[in-house]
Amino acid sequence: MSILLDEDTRIVVQGFGRAGAFHAQQCKDYGAKIVGAVHPGKGGGEKDGTPIFNTMREAVDAVRPAASIVFVPAAGAADAIIEAADGGLELVVCITEGIPAQDLVKVSFALRGSETRLIGPNCPGLISPGKSKLGIMPGYIHKQGNVGVVSRSGTLTYEAVGQLSVLGIGQSTCVGIGGDPIIGTNFIDVLDLFNEDPDTHAVIMIGEIGGTAEEEAAAFIKEHFTKPVAAFIAGRTAPPGRRMGHAGAIISGGKGTASEKVAALEDAGIAVAPTPADMGATLAGLI
């Protein structure tokens, strides 16, 4: 099994421009069930066998999607997420980077109490290896198996997955939750799903400086999580007060440092990799 995504998940692409169409094709090649695209103004057409709709409601009526992947540029991305929620989709994955924080406050408000789960924004998406891909990660580095991966980062996640696959350790589902200060799904949400998934036997969690999501996840793991967890925290050398690429990666007022996070994780009995080169080996030591 896997969490959130499998070979039967019906997906529409929101924002079917150059990047959207390219990555949709990559997802399709990996086995994803792309059933349509929403691109206002291009409705009625089709591209590479994918029907295009003007609105999410039309897409919902015609192709019954359960999930969407958002490539809409930053200025319109929040609107696209809320449109997907309005269409009743179970899962919305937003790849877009650079969405204004106040737009995400509105998204958070609009999605409160709704059945729609948002992953991201500013994330690589998710993949259930061997089954389906709903993201921009390179499929070939993954290997089907039993380790769950959850991360705030993109390429650093590929690094961890690459190390696991080389060691012969496959993954159940890999979820990039995104590098923004406000995200739809946090570490705890994903850990909860991994906890319930019989085919996930261990988890690797990749965090970074900024905020307190890792500390909260550590407390959750200590209290509720039944499977072995390895972790890595990026940003031990990051200077305070500077935004390190991700909008959410900032040590502000002395809070959100890597050392605080590592201490909280270790206190919860989590094996923390000392360097990013040891992520795979640290997890391997637990299983």
Next chain:
Amino acid sequence: MKIHEYQAKGVLRRYNVPVPRGEVAFSPDEARRVAGTLGGRVVVKAQIHAGGRGKGGGVKLADNPEQAARLAEQIIGMTLVTHQTGPEGRLVKRVLVEETLPIDRELYLGIVLDRKLERPVLMASSEGGMDIEEVAAKTPELILKETIEPGIGLMPHQARRLAFGMGLEGEAVKGIVNAMLALAKAYEATDANLLEINPFVITTDERAVALDAKMDFDDNGLFRHPDLIELRDLDEEDPLETDASNFNLNYIKLDGNVGCMVNGAGLAMATMDIIQHAGGRPANFLDVGGGANAEQIKNGFRIILSDANVKAILINIFGGILRVDVLAAGVVAAARELDIQVPIVLRLEGTKVDEGKRILQESGMNFTVAANMKEAAEKVVALAS
């Protein structure tokens, strides 16, 4: 994007937040004129993007326009060192000349985005004029908070709760409630990240006034505010960082000697960490974005090498979908064009990685190819020392 205090007060004035009368001055003559117009005792405040200006000698009182001019002469051109500027300090190029007020109480008001609540939060404290982080650490009960809901905004009852909670009464309550509602409006309307008034004062005649103002805007929201973009002061930024931002590169200068160029923010931070773990010190953070193209690589090299401390460069690209052969060709071309002399260690992953490595080897240039991050870090640190 940060702005100066006088600019922040200009923005706040538009949203009816009460601020002292005053004007910016770029020269002693201008300071004299402004002080003359204001009349009476004035304060001359250095304008730099850092706090702690008073303690550093950048805030002085003048009894008349002549004295204001003399103080402006001292302050403009001085290198002001505060706990926020670092030991190198910041060159002052402008001052704010402002009326002085009869202060009864100094309070703190601040609006920030609370990541956990996913909402902006208005914080208020009776302990104004102090370092709010210190107040939060020592007496957290003296910081009161109200959540601002999108669409609804700050409600008057929330503002009243804060005002009474800080022990205010009478006319002052009315004044600060209106000011808080105006601040919340300004925060939302400008896509601010941070809006901080420290101190916010109540005068002896019960007026509520924002005596200081600090604003930091969400870079992701700036496309909606062309008027605010004009307030950017490039003198307050590291020139290399400004240069990088013009090419969509995310560069932060550090003080080590190992330059690094990486795709993706998390991997870029992790690369800095592993350089340190290998016994070296990173010279910079540089994220060329998830993609990384030849033009970005070239500009990345150029910017890294503008830092004379850099003795070796590590390129760490986990391309994935990206073609490594194309990337390698770009690296070779950029290294040739810029005539790069320092050793370069590359760790590349992605499709066509073997072709990529061959291109590097056949270039005849000073490249070292590493199989993984650990090896790359060890090699680059050895080459830099």
